[in-house]
Each structure stands twice: as C-alpha cells, then as structure tokens.
Amino acid sequence: MGVPSTQASNAIIYLTYGAFLVVGCYIAWRLRHQSKTEWLSSNKSQKGIPLALNFIASGECIRATLHA
Incomplete structure (x- = not known):
C-alpha cells in the first residue's frame, strides 16, 4: 500500500x-x-469544570489516544 x-x-x-x-x-x-447541569453531570453532583478536571486526571484522555 x-x-x-x-x-x-x-x-x-x-x-x-x-x-x-x-x-x-x-x-x-x-x-x-436539558439544563446545563443535567448535561454536564447526570447525577447533578458536580459542575462542569470539576467534572472536566476529573476526566483529565483519571487518564481517560491519554487512554483514548493510545487505543486509537
């Protein structure tokens, strides 16, 4: 190829x-x-910024790029 x-x-x-x-x-x-809070967190326990920081800190961003 x-x-x-x-x-x-x-x-x-x-x-x-x-x-x-x-x-x-x-x-x-x-x-x-949906309201903004419903969309950002389904259980309404976090706002958008802490939810995004938790996602980044968990390593999901890195794992997603490594498996692609």
Whole structure:
C-alpha cells in the first residue's frame, strides 16, 4: 500500500470533520431541552469544570489516544 495523494488525504479529513459536525449537531438537537447541569453531570453532583478536571486526571484522555 502506498501513501494516499493529497486530494485523498484532504477528502478523508474533511469527510471526518463533516461527520463529527453532523453527529455533534444531532446530539445537541436531541439534548436541547436539558439544563446545563443535567448535561454536564447526570447525577447533578458536580459542575462542569470539576467534572472536566476529573476526566483529565483519571487518564481517560491519554487512554483514548493510545487505543486509537
């Protein structure tokens, strides 16, 4: 297998961006009636910033990139 051309690489990248945009908009549309606190923490025990810091500290970000 060879290296894909620049046009093929750009097509893959922009199709992926488009797919993420569509999925993100769909999720936002489905969750549009939830309050901010309901969306950030399902059990309403944490606000957004502490929840994000716990996610980073748990190493989930690193594990997700290593398994990809």
